[in-house]
Amino acid sequence: LLMDYGADVNPVHSSGEYGNPLQAAIFKKDEAIIQLLLDHGASVNQTGGRMGTPLQAAANRGLESVVRMLIHKGANVNAPAGGEYGTALRAALANNYEEIVRFLLQCGA
Template structure:
């Protein structure tokens, strides 16, 4: 049974979540230093790190990682902070998350890898970066689709062409 929170607690939580969305790092740092858990979740499972990453807040993302924010926490929609940053096309946040150990091939149950998001939304520059970081283009989502198949389904022609071009070379090395 879920815990019911009083209005003051809900207002505080809402304020904290907005600090992450808006990049209010100074206010958030004070709270984290006072003991606020870095892996606090919204009612939909978004971690503070997910909120900051998805909204492109590089310094807030860095702050949360420094305080133990877990880059592998997926939300209730099976999305990770790395996948969220890729979806938004935020190179700086993607790089920061990779530098801090975000699992490049994380595939939450019912979700997709960051590479799959890069492929689907034709983000070839991020596709290349994820492949350089070791992403496996042969992984399949819960429906059995690879990044290439997802790119094709979404009409992401550049990503599909790139994935087709690297597929034989990766297989030959394997």
């Protein structure tokens, strides 16, 4: 509803838990909201918050389908975005998500 009334899906918030609405939806593991935000132009490479990028957040939460979706939409697999782990690969490694690690390595991480 907010997006229908012009809410910005890419506000810039570099501090706090979430850097943007997409990262918040990923943290909550809400794939319907993730898809909705992407359909409304949410940036897959926007940085900020505790996880740095949406890809790093998805790797941290173990959301393999979201990791794949973000990369398909153009997420930079090697984005040095800071955050808790620095990269999506490190987030996946730290949380023992082997399938995500394999996929990220196949994508050039």
